Amino acid sequence: xxxxxxxxxxxxxxxxxxxxxxxxxxxxxxxxxxxxxxxxxxxxxxxxxxxxxxxxxxxxxxxxxxxxxxxxxxxxxxxxxxxxxxxxxxxxxxxxxxxxxxxxxxxxxxxxxxxxxxxxxxxxxxxxxxxxxxxxxxxxxxxxxxxxxxxxxxxxxxxxxxxxxxxxxxxxxxxxxxxxxxxxxxxxxxxxxxxxxxxxxxxxxxxxxxxxxxxxxxxxxxxxxxxxxxxxxxxxxxxxxxxxxxxxxxxxxxxxxxxxxxxxxxxxxxxxxxxxxxxxxxxxxxxxxxxxxxxxxxxxxxxxxxxxxxxxxxxxxxxxxxxxxxxxxxxxxxxxxxxxxxxxxxxxxxxxxxxxxxxxxxxxxxxxxxxxxxxxxxxxxxxxxxxxxxxxxxxxxxxxxxxxxxxxxxxxxxxxxx
Amino acid sequence: xxxxxxxxxxxxxxxxxxxxxxxxxxxxxxxxxxxxxxxxxxxxxxxxxxxxxxxxxxxxxxxxxxxxxxxxxxxxxxxxxxxxxxxxxxxxxxxxxxxxxxxxxxxxxxxxxxxxxxxxxxxxxxxxxxxxxxxxxxxxxxxxxxxxxxxxxxxxxxxxxxxxxxxxxxxxxxxxxxxxxxxxxxxxxxxxxxxxxxxxxxxxxxxxxxxxxxxxxxxxxxxxxxxxxxxxxxxxxxxxxxxxxxxxxxxxxxxxxxxxxxxxxxxxxxxxxxxxxxxxxxxxxxxxxxxxxxxxxxxxxxxxxxxxxxxxxxxxxxxxxxxxxxxxxxxxxxxxxxxxxxxxxxxxxxxxxxxxxxxxxxxxxxxxxxxxxxxxxxxxxxxxxxxxxxxxxxxxxxxxxxxxxxxxxxxxxxxxxx
Numbered sequence: 112x113x114x115x116x117x118x119x120x121x122x123x124x125x126x127x128x129x130x131x132x133x134x135x136x137x138x139x140x141x142x143x144x145x146x147x148x149x150x151x152x153x154x155x156x157x158x159x160x161x162x163x164x165x166x167x168x169x170x171x172x173x174x175x176x177x178x179x180x181x182x183x184x185x186x187x188x189x190x191x192x193x194x195x196x197x198x199x200x201x202x203x204x205x206x207x208x209x210x211x212x213x214x215x216x217x218x219x220x221x222x223x224x225x226x227x228x229x230x231x232x233x234x235x236x237x238x239x240x241x242x243x244x245x246x247x248x249x250x251x252x253x254x255x256x257x258x259x260x261x262x263x264x265x266x267x268x269x270x271x272x273x274x275x276x277x278x279x280x281x282x283x284x285x286x287x288x289x290x291x292x293x294x295x296x297x298x299x300x301x302x303x304x305x306x307x308x309x310x311x312x313x314x315x316x317x318x319x320x321x322x323x324x325x326x327x328x329x330x331x332x333x334x335x336x337x338x339x340x341x342x343x344x345x346x347x348x349x350x351x352x353x354x355x356x357x358x359x360x361x362x363x364x365x366x367x368x369x370x371x372x373x374x375x376x377x378x379x380x381x382x383x384x385x386x387x388x389x390x391x392x393x394x395x396x397x398x399x400x401x402x403x404x405x406x407x408x409x410x411x412x413x414x415x416x417x418x419x420x421x422x423x424x425x426x427x428x429x430x431x432x433x434x435x436x437x438x439x440x441x442x443x444x445x446x447x448x449x450x451x452x453x454x455x456x457x458x459x460x461x462x463x464x465x466x467x468x469x470x471x472x473x474x475x476x477x478x479x480x481x482x483x484x485x486x487x488x489x490x491x492x493x494x495x496x497x498x499x500x501x502x503x504x505x506x507x508x509x510x511x512x513x514x515x516x517x518x519x520x521x522x523x524x525x526x527x528x529x
Numbered sequence: 530x531x532x533x534x535x536x537x538x539x540x541x542x543x544x545x546x547x548x549x550x551x552x553x554x555x556x557x558x559x560x561x562x563x564x565x566x567x568x569x570x571x572x573x574x575x576x577x578x579x580x581x582x583x584x585x586x587x588x589x590x591x592x593x594x595x596x597x598x599x600x601x602x603x604x605x606x607x608x609x610x611x612x613x614x615x616x617x618x619x620x621x622x623x624x625x626x627x628x629x630x631x632x633x634x635x636x637x638x639x640x641x642x643x644x645x646x647x648x649x650x651x652x653x654x655x656x657x658x659x660x661x662x663x664x665x666x667x668x669x670x671x672x673x674x675x676x677x678x679x680x681x682x683x684x685x686x687x688x689x690x691x692x693x694x695x696x697x698x699x700x701x702x703x704x705x706x707x708x709x710x711x712x713x714x715x716x717x718x719x720x721x722x723x724x725x726x727x728x729x730x731x732x733x734x735x736x737x738x739x740x741x742x743x744x745x746x747x748x749x750x751x752x753x754x755x756x757x758x759x760x761x762x763x764x765x766x767x768x769x770x771x772x773x774x775x776x777x778x779x780x781x782x783x784x785x786x787x788x789x790x791x792x793x794x795x796x797x798x799x800x801x802x803x804x805x806x807x808x809x810x811x812x813x814x815x816x817x818x819x820x821x822x823x824x825x826x827x828x829x830x831x832x833x834x835x836x837x838x839x840x841x842x843x844x845x846x847x848x849x850x851x852x853x854x855x856x857x858x859x860x861x862x863x864x865x866x867x868x869x870x871x872x873x874x875x876x877x878x879x880x881x882x883x884x885x886x887x888x889x890x891x892x893x894x895x896x897x898x899x900x901x902x903x904x905x906x907x908x909x910x911x912x913x914x915x916x917x918x919x920x921x922x923x924x925x926x927x928x929x930x931x932x933x934x935x936x937x938x939x940x941x942x943x944x945x946x947x
Contacts, residue, residue, distance in 0.1 A: 116594070116596075117596070118596055118645075118648055118649075118654070118657050118659065119648055120648055144644055144647070146600075146601050146603075146604070146605070146640065147603075147605050147629075150601045150603050151601065152598060152599065152600045152601060152640070152644060153598060153599040154598055155596045155597065155598060158597055158598055158599050161599070176534070178534075178535070178536055178573045179573065179576055180570060180571060180572050180573060180576055181570065181571040181576050181579070182564075182570045183564050183568045183569065183570060183681050184602070184664060184666075184681060185564075185565075185568050185666065185680065185681045186564070187564070187565050200626060203623050203625070203631075204623065205621050205622065205623040205633075207621070207668050207680075208618060208668050208670060209670060211565075213621075215623075222564065222570070226562055226570060227536075229562070230536055230537055230538055231536075236536070239536050241536065246602060246664060248602075248603065250625050250626050252626060252627060262603065262625075263601050263602060263603045
């Protein structure tokens with residue numbers, strides 16, 4: 112894409128109430144725009160990142176046999192009265208002209224359980240895993256951490272349905288692995304830890320995935336040996352020890368919760384009488400698990416972990432583009448070569464943002480570092496004299512010259528690795 | 530995909546208030562589920578179709594230089610007070626815990642105009658075209674035509690921004706062409722006509738795209754010669770004549786509005802003071818166009834046009850799968866061959882739904898016709914004796930035998946044509 116055509120521009124100033132690093136950088140770089148507290152628009156670069164995160168999530172969930180669906184955001188009051196959650200204060204409530212009381216969904220157990228009841232009758236219909244990537248609404252009072260705590264946000268929510276507790280627990284473990292794979296591909300694998308949390312009514316514990324960052328909103332107690340955490344709400348129960356090895360030297364760290372998984376067991380099946388006939392013809396409650404990832408929050412966490420003083424450093428799989436091509440002068444030969452290379456990369460399906468704007472090279476470099484595309488490729492008189500382009504990785508300090516004839520080979524290797 | 534793993538099943542009965550053909554077929558075939566009037570869930574097959582329609586729309590809009598963004602559904606009251614549209618009765622209104630008055634977006638001029646104002650300053654920043662595929666909410670009293678009139682629905686809304694009326698009109702014509710291309714690829718090209726409609730406050734006329742079907746909600750006056758329509762609201766002004774050739778023999782037809790385009794001119798730019806500096810340094814209002822397609826409504830219209838007494842007949846580009854593979858007996862050799870062919874097609878990225886269920890061939894055929902995948906491929910003892918599979922196009926009456934060794938070649942030709 113030509114940067115001159117890109118409708119957003121980088122900005123020097125951002126709203127002063129935006130205190131978090133993620134929202135400052137994403138707003139300045141033009142990835143998002145703030146409509147009001149906790150409500151953001153995704154601009155072209157931001158939407159590209161969001162769609163790449165969606166792709167990673169879809170690929171990992173399809174691997175564990177989950178089927179994608181799309182549920183509505185508008186919910187009838189009745190469904191939520193069944194579970195006694197109509198009164199929850201995060202729920203936005205409204206009334207239609209015809210007088211019907213409605214709520215905006217902040218989670219979907221109340222919708223998916225009666226839906227599954229329509230199709231699941233027998234043990235032959237189980238197990239089953241359904242997910243969606245869909246917009247949620249939560250009436251949050253403190254929506255102040257950029258994308259980390261949204262009032263409106265896209266969420267991936269997965270629900271699984273099982274005959275036996277053993278089958279549910281097996282699937283729960285599969286989801287854990289899929290989540291680690293997702294976070295690894297999103298560039299926060301090393302900083303993200305499975306963390307024990309309280310389980311609500313029906314289960315002893317649930318699990319959170321916490322990403323360490325100095326700007327996190329949560330505290331976790333981390334066992335460096337077992338690579339697991341315990342969250343603040345339950346560390347006292349555990350006597351400030353690792354629940355796996357008994358280690359007492361836990362480190363307290365700031366973290367962002369990027370995912371959570373719950374073993375719901377019979378909870379929602381009882382509310383909606385979701386049962387199945389087992390092999391012996393006996394009617395039993397279906398056992399459920401639920402598993403969430405907030406996408407803007409994940410994007411925010413990725414930026415909190417992957418940035419430096421100059422801007423964002425996108426991990427390759429979710430970067431808005433793979434290569435940021437910059438021509439340093441308006442000289443005809445340089446422009447012509449840049450244009451040729453741009454076409455070459457486009458034809459090879461390498462995603463390039465081409466900074467063809469009439470700006471100084473200094474300004475282009477500043478924007479380039481702020482936007483954070485993994486590879487910067489500069490074409491200058493100097494590089495052309497050596498029949499080369501200058502390539503610098505966003506996370507590294509030094510650039511190197513690559514012969515134009517070797518460029519495609521170099522890029523293909525680089526992009527599959529970095 | 531294995532049909533035995535597909536969580537939905539076809540159904541014999543649907544809610545009796547569902548009177549439209551599109552919702553009856555889509556519900557029976559398990560593409561959608563109804564949560565309440567005008568609010569539907571998309572189940573795996575339905576979501577696949579929705580995503581294919583999205584892909585077609587994205588491809589055609591990218592060709593005319595539109596950039597994708599994603600705007601929020603929750604809107605602050607202030608933006609809508611500016612345009613005096615806060616009072617519109619289709620708008621759902623709610624209040625946050627902190628007392629903020631909010632509305633659910635049923636269109637996005639009120640959000641995109643101030644957003645564009647942040648980035649557009651000069652003639653150099655124009656023209657610009659931005660679109661989104663995003664959920665809308667409309668408090669409709671008569672939500673009774675299945676997917677045709679939704680209370681919650683996914684919409685593609687495109688907004689364009691221009692320096693001059695001429696440039697706006699040029700782009701308006703480009704969008705018309707893109708829309709015809711979209712409707713053609715979605716299998717309703719022949720039935721869809723550009724239709725003159727009233728233009729609202731600022732423009733003399735707008736245009737609708739109306740798809741003829743006996744089950745349509747609208748009436749249009751069609752000139753068979755010019756292939757254009759005039760809608761019911763303005764035909765009287767036109768003295769019941771074609772506005773292009775003067776033809777008085779217009780045919781009155783029932784139709785579904787699948788898209789609309791508006792020349793907004795300065796309307797919203799004035800409300801939000803969206804201006805730009807022209808080449809002479811003079812401050813002028815930006816001229817705008819807006820262009821909508823409701824995706825579920827389009828899906829409903831496609832079904833209204835493409836079905837027979839047995840079920841849906843999906844056009845190839847938006848079918849949930851390309852091939853419906855059916856093995857007629859549980860005999861080991863047949864099952865083995867079916868499995869091999871399934872893998873072969875999967876490896877070739879041909880999308881196959883494989884009916885591996887323990888059902889009679891009669892039941893499988895009934896479901897197959899209802900679901901409406903373009904090519905049915907049957908493997909039976911008879912076909913295997915001739916080293917062949919039996920292929921039938923959904924819209925045709927007769928099947929034919931294709932040698933297994935020629936299968937891939939045959940399918941690739943067929944799928945690029947049918």
